[in-house]
Amino acid sequence: MTDQTSGSLLRLANPAVFNRLADRLIAPFAVLTLLLFVWGLYGAFFVSPPDYQQGETIRIMFIHVPSAWMAMFVYAGMSLSALGTLIWRHPMADVAQKCAAPLGAGFTLLCLVTGSLWGKPMWGTWWEWDARMTSVLVMFLIYIGVIALQQAIEEPNRAARAVAILTLVGAVNLPIIKFSVDWWSTLHQPASVFRMDGPTIHGSMLGPLFIMGIAFLMLYITLLMLFMRAEVMNRRAERLELLAAEAD
Amino acid sequence: MSAFSAVLKRDLRLARRAGAGASLGLMFFLVLIAIVPFAIGADQKLISRLAPALLWIAALLATLLGLDRLFQADEEDGALDQFLLSGGSLTMLVLAKALAHWLVTGLPLSLAAPVLGLMLAIEPQAMLPLSLSLLVGTPALTLIGLVGAALTVSLNRGGLLLSLLVVPTAIPTLIFGVAVAKAAAEGRDFAMPLTVLCGTTLFALAISPIAAALALRQARG
Amino acid sequence: MSGQYFGFIAGxxxxxxxxxxxxxxxAILSYRxxxxxxxxAEALRDGGKAS
Structure with missing residues (x-):
């Protein structure tokens, strides 16, 4: 009994600490994100020159590449949260994972869409089954699977642990999928496609790209805090509603 | 080990009762192959070129079929609880179920593949490699599928969700399985993809039972 | 910013x-x-206590 109460106290204490921290940080982070976006976009449009090969379309890179970074970064974070859920039963880890998945899926979708919009003028096709795009597509499917499983299981604890296992299975498999897709792509390489294996990025592009990357990261952290804050409140409200229903 | 064989025997017996066991999966496989010409036309050359891919996709679909009931039936009738109470290892249970599932789906499909390959006008020298690739690769499909089945055990209609979870993870198996058959059909050396295919199966064998057992335990609360 | 690729960049x-x-x-909607x-829920609980 005492064990149980101290456990539930720990559970309560932890989100409370998070709440205080998040409430203090959300507003400054939002401002910082905005400033970084302004700075990064200014650099992307006015500082960086058109690429000698890709011309003005290089401006798509400033969204496309940070989205790709975030797609991977968010999944890595989700895997860490999954470990937190399974090993330490950390209550906030499960909240973090639940809130991160839709954001990660959003970044992955943006990466796919901008890749397609970049591919059309550069490769002459909206969709190319090349290794990178295919890998990102698979990653998107895995994100969708995680979200779907999350929503399908009603009991929150059960859902959290099932999703954690799925996330880790996905994390273990992603490198294998990446490897196999790369191998498959060299086998099926179409001849007509213009290939760019890491275009030599001009120094004046690297700066704005980097700033855009940080802007995306800050946006992610801000939104994650907002979503997590909302989730914590929702869970508390749910508990209260349950108590009220029991009292009746 | 006795628990292992008990589960294996029970599952095989259940499969046999529930509609002639192995032959049902096989019929599904046959139906899928039979509709192919209707979908892509009776162009023998085209069908022959697509045959390895078609057989592999059919194998994947046939494996997915019925996976959602694999643990659910046991959960509903209390067999899972019984097994846990008797102190059995969940990993063993998963392995036994995987073996039983493979014996009634993957194995018959692999053996029947050459016959269906004939219907799809596959190159003669690719028959045995195709069969071999299915023999080596379908256990991986079953094992991956079992993780999905364990994750969705508490869901009433988990079938679609299960496919969504399982199919992306099955991509490497599909790539290398088809690569073996294609290389053989074009008269190339297929040792490399076959080796990697064995690797994916061994990897699935190492990871999946643990993950599935973990998922089952979590689902019990 | 004009040119043949304008549509793709704008897109x-x-x-x-x-x-x-x-x-x-x-995020904002779910927070609010x-x-x-x-x-x-809190008002309900406090109201319940009072009555």
Whole structure:
């Protein structure tokens, strides 16, 4: 009994600490994100020159590449949260994972869409089954699977642990999928496609790209805090509603 | 080990009762192959070129079929609880179920593949490699599928969700399985993809039972 | 910014605004929704105690 109460106290204490921290940080982070976006976009449009090969379309890179970074970064974070859920039963880890998945899926979708919009003028096709795009597509499917499983299981604890296992299975498999897709792509390489294996990025592009990357990261952290804050409140409200229903 | 064989025997017996066991999966496989010409036309050359891919996709679909009931039936009738109470290892249970599932789906499909390959006008020298690739690769499909089945055990209609979870993870198996058959059909050396295919199966064998057992335990609360 | 690729660049940035915007609006809405829900639940609890 005492064990149980101290456990539930720990559970309560932890989100409370998070709440205080998040409430203090959300507003400054939002401002910082905005400033970084302004700075990064200014650099992307006015500082960086058109690429000698890709011309003005290089401006798509400033969204496309940070989205790709975030797609991977968010999944890595989700895997860490999954470990937190399974090993330490950390209550906030499960909240973090639940809130991160839709954001990660959003970044992955943006990466796919901008890749397609970049591919059309550069490769002459909206969709190319090349290794990178295919890998990102698979990653998107895995994100969708995680979200779907999350929503399908009603009991929150059960859902959290099932999703954690799925996330880790996905994390273990992603490198294998990446490897196999790369191998498959060299086998099926179409001849007509213009290939760019890491275009030599001009120094004046690297700066704005980097700033855009940080802007995306800050946006992610801000939104994650907002979503997590909302989730914590929702869970508390749910508990209260349950108590009220029991009292009746 | 006795628990292992008990589960294996029970599952095989259940499969046999529930509609002639192995032959049902096989019929599904046959139906899928039979509709192919209707979908892509009776162009023998085209069908022959697509045959390895078609057989592999059919194998994947046939494996997915019925996976959602694999643990659910046991959960509903209390067999899972019984097994846990008797102190059995969940990993063993998963392995036994995987073996039983493979014996009634993957194995018959692999053996029947050459016959269906004939219907799809596959190159003669690719028959045995195709069969071999299915023999080596379908256990991986079953094992991956079992993780999905364990994750969705508490869901009433988990079938679609299960496919969504399982199919992306099955991509490497599909790539290398088809690569073996294609290389053989074009008269190339297929040792490399076959080796990697064995690797994916061994990897699935190492990871999946643990993950599935973990998922089952979590689902019990 | 004119040229033959204008549409693609504009499309990319429009997609970014749509996707990131949806994420931002979603976050704000869910935050506000949770806040009202919690406030209502707390009011209900306190009201229940009083009666």
């Amino acid at each position: 990319s940035y429009a997609a970014a605004i749509l996707v990131l915007g949806a994420m931002i609006v979603g 929704g949770a806040k009202t829900r919690l406030a209502r």
